[in-house]
Amino acid sequence: MKLDRREAIFTVGGALLAAASGAATGKAPSAGFLHGVASGDPLQDRVILWTRVTPQAAQDGPIKVAWEMARDAAFRRVVRRGVTATDAAADYTVKVDADGLKPDTPYFYRFKAGGMISPVGRTKTLPVGDVASVVMAVASCALYSGGHFNAYRDMAELERLDLVLHLGDYIYEYGGGPDQLGMSIGSKIGRVPLPLNEAVTLNDYRARHACYRTDADLQAAHARAPWIVVWDDHETANDAWTGGAQNHQPNEGAWGNRKAASVQAFYEWLPIRPPAPGKPREDISRTFELGNLATIIMMENRHVGRDKQIDLRDPHDATWLVLDMSDAASPKPVTDAETRKAMISAAMQGRDLPAPYAVRVDPDSLRRALARPDRSVFGKGLEAWLEGQLKASVQAGKRWQLIGNQMVMARTTGVDIVRHLGPEGWQTAYAKAAPQLRPWLKQLETLPTDLPFEFDGWSAYPAARTRMDATFSAVGGRPVVLSGDSHAFWVNTLRDAGGKRVAAELGTSAITSSSLGNMLGHVELGPLFSQSCPEVKFCQHLTKGYSLVTLTADEVTAELIGMSTVLDKKYERFVLKSYRLKAGDGGAMGDWVEA
DSSP states (O other), X not given: OOOOHHHHHHHHTHHHHHHHHXXXXXXXXXXXXXXXXXXXXXXXXXXXXXXXXXEOTTOOSOEEEEEEEESSTTOSSEEEEEEEEEOGGGTTEEEEEEOSOOTTOEEEEXXXXXXXXXXXXXXXXXXXXXXXXXXXXXXXXXOGGGOOOHHHHHHHTOSOOOEEEEOSOSSOOOOSSTTSTTHHHHHHHTOOOSSSSOOOSHHHHHHHHHHHHTOHHHHHHHHHXXXXXXXXXXXXXXXXXXXXXXXXXXXXXXXXXXXHHHHHHHHHHSSOOOOOTTSOTTOOOEEEEETTTEXXXXXXXXXXXOOXXXXXXXXXXXXXXXXXXXXXXXXXXXXXXXXXXXXXXXXHTTOOOOTTEEEEEOHHHHHHHHTOTTOOSSOHHHHHHHHHHHHHHHHTTOSEEEXXXXXXXXXXXXOOHHHXXXXXXXXXXXXXXXXXXXXXXXXXXXXXXXXXXXXXXXXXXXXXXXXXXXXXXXXXXOEEEEEOSSSSEEEEEEEOTTOOEEEXXXXXXXXXXOOHHHHTTSOOOHHHHHHHOTTEEEEESSOEEEEEEEEOSSEEEEEEEEESOSSSSOOXXXXXXXXXXXXXXXXXXXXXXXX
């Protein structure tokens, strides 16, 4: 059943119809639906329906909300209906786990409260048995201040869309001050996030989600199809791990409180089921079955088992060398404690050092830290759980195993950006970079290229990546890793230490967030990665957009969908690249081939 033009107009116009229904009564409505509707976590017989009721300012206490589902957008064939309630304890969000549905069936849904009718949403249950094809959009990284959500609008206008997989960074914690991430763009195009301060408390995170959900393009994408979502780090704070985050400071309170607040707001504002009884709220990992065609395994990688990233400021990870460069041919180590402290502090802040001093990180200290065998991205428990899910899928005869992952899994060592740009190009790029980026760029000048490109990704957890290779090899099947986080497009072939192909990977770009190439003055770094990293077949750092993935029993097709701009609401969509991955015989899988 396709969404025809009449039904599309009815759906998009739901908000107008709702407003009209309130006005027709001649009474001021007691509640509204300013944040749209959404559905998610579809199963074969049920799906989560979501909305938020916006109460009048003077209203307090619970609000009754009616909901209904129908086979048509005009609601002439209603199949399910009910009444629920919400209040301030849930931030007036509404979730209904609507069951008793038929598999592989599209439905329309809406809510009613206080004399108002919500916009109409479209959803669909998952299939059973043999499945001809499934079409899904894969998205990540939407910085509100970074540009317009044109990619979400484009998804909403697709002729066919069965699912949206969002791999994290659905919101960002940064505030709306002039020095905050993205505000060099946001202040010019009227995209200033609320609240203006950084999100730290429950009220902050709720307000940030609310700000995002007033965006018409995001509302349209949510209303178009069911979403399956996981968080990454920015739903809480940059570079989150189990015990903290790079962007969490002692004066912001206890990390556990901040994490709990962000997790609660996420569960309130996204169409996702609460965890099963006995399962920690932080463990958002879960599995979805697409009939005999595929298993989707969504992984949590921040709060459950993630070990802390290698930190150049941590003496357990990095040893700093302060050198006297009076004789550049024979630099001498500086031993005076006060001088060392002052020079290291200046280097960490990205400031220029006075002559004749230079500061370097001892690369051997980093290599030792990176080599620790127990460091993990998922944690041992989730590593074992993932292996079990993969085994079950393969044993059930599913054609594909899709893994919803966050950071790029391909090994991205051996990249020499400084040499790639040349001395003048590097200096130009450095001058254009944001001040927050410059300390890292200073160290990039001196670190050997055999070290990981960045310390938050899988390449900085080599033991964990080796264990993943072993799992893929032992289980077999046709694993395809879907990754976000990097703000760039990637098409990768994952190999073990012996060069054996163990999995395929598709990395999707950002909805709006800038990549390193964008931040260095719109320098295209993609070819550098594809030329320097054996696992990388294609990489592109500048285009914003999403990936459109079509699954059949015979192949996976990945279209990398680009937006001509995020600085204006008027945009053109284009297919940057298209790749195919063939399913071989006997559980084998081919390599990515450009279509």
